[in-house]
Amino acid sequence: MRTAYRVETVRTAERALMARLPEGTLMARAAAGLAAACADLLRGGRSRRVVLLVGSGDNGGDALYAGARLARRGAGVTAVLLSPDRAHPGGLAALRAAGGRVAAPDEAAAALARADLVVDGITGIGGRGGLRPEAAELARLVHAAGTPVVAVDLPSGVDPDTGEVRGEAVRAALTVTFGTHKPGLLVDPAAEHAGEVRLVDIGLGPELPATPDLTALEPADVAALLPRPTGESDKYRRGVIGIAAGSPRYPGAAVLAVGGALHGGAGAVRYAGPADAAVIARYPETLVSTGLPHQAGRVQAWVVGPGIGDDPQARERVADVLDADVPVLVDADGLRGLDPDRIRARTAPTVLTPHAGEAAALLGTARDRVEAARLTAVRELAERFGAVALLKGSTTLVADPAGGPVRVNPTGTPWLATAGSGDVLSGLIGALLATGLTPLDAASTGAYLHGLAGSHAPTPPSASTVTEALPAVWRALLDHRTP
Ligand SMILES: NC(=O)C1=CN([C@@H]2O[C@H](COP(=O)(O)OP(=O)(O)OC[C@H]3O[C@@H](n4cnc5c(N)ncnc54)[C@H](O)[C@@H]3O)[C@@H](O)[C@H]2O)[C@@H](O)CC1
Ligand SMILES: Nc1ncnc2c1ncn2[C@@H]1O[C@H](COP(=O)(O)OP(=O)(O)O)[C@@H](O)[C@H]1O
């Protein structure tokens, strides 16, 4: 499991570690890791000119010490100091001693024009709010120059804790981060600015608390969670998932949700609703019925919402499913006007899977506010509804109403933004719920599989080809656990 910790926690851990080590040890470890990453990128380049963007904090200090190491290896290093009188004195002395030169911000454009690599040491975990004008101007210059950027700890201008980006921020090809990931490195829009992220061990691990603020499943975690039939299994013991999706107007949503459900490891899929003919034509293995969901027979979990429309019959189907004493996933049309008290009053767990627009409606806010502050939004949804909330989009996040770390989904591709792919996801997560995974595990495992399937499907994928890619993705993950 990949983990990320908030700034406050990182600072506490760093203080504890620093108290046990000679002064300067941590910065030396950070600078060594940073310099090695820069040297990797420079390898093979004929000229090796490096520009350091140096703010007045320790982030700038890391850049200066790394610059000194690069200068000693023969690189031409120029440091652009944002506040010359406040730059890290030890770092500056080290750079000068190694033959590096120093430039003022007004010389930045000329230096950048000749650079092979830019090291962004403007702000790290001490960055607050949007970049100040002079720093923002530097970020703009770097972007215009198009030179590859290595960000120190975090791309400057992003919020380390929330992933928010206010105004101009540095866009890095690589971010070299120290001790632990920070939430902003994993959550958009900040994550998009970070590029590839490399973690340098500075010995912080033992000082960090057991519960992180953010986690991301890795292949081995998913492999361990995936349900596998055993000798004693039969189709009912493996779990039955019920799908209440589709309408005469949108039969395709029912077909896609059932398709996702058939690839979620359950023993059987029941479908209840008016799209029975379309479902059975595409998936004859489905147990179809046309009445209300509670008349369809026993299930271990329900999915309700994709393509059900917004008429009284649709509301009746949602209410019927919410009355069931089994886990329920509510998606798409099912989320319209959803009453938090009704969800909180349920006896079994609920999972909500909105995209940003649906989440905004549920929270009574604007879509762009959800997109700008995804972590805050997903936590608020989980808390308000007493449900596991999965916020879809550029980074999919899953929050548990009990609190604890938010899970960020590491797989996926923007190609998944294609009509109906959300319907596949809801069926898939529903089936995982029916097999007995906890709502948090089902939602995050489903998002993981769905994201991988989106990347493995032929480009450009459609919702149907994403569904068809799921078995290969399962296979690869199950094999992962086999030594
Ligand atoms: N504390 C430690 O033990 C270690 C810290 N390290 C480095 O130290 C960094 C943290 O250093 P600091 O606490 O000095 O903080 P930073 O260097 O991240 O940022 C603080 C400086 O940036 C300026 N600043 C803040 N917000 C700004 C904005 N919006 N626009 C422009 N300038 C802004 C502040 O005036 C201050 O001078 C980490 O990110 C990491 O790079 C590493 O050396 C590893 C060890
Ligand atoms: N920019 C993006 N990058 C990665 N995945 C995305 C992006 N935008 C959307 N997705 C994913 O695509 C799927 C779209 O689902 P949804 O919005 O419900 O669409 P639909 O209702 O058409 O099925 C979700 O899994 C979502 O996380």
Ligand SMILES: [K+]
């Ligand atoms: K930085």
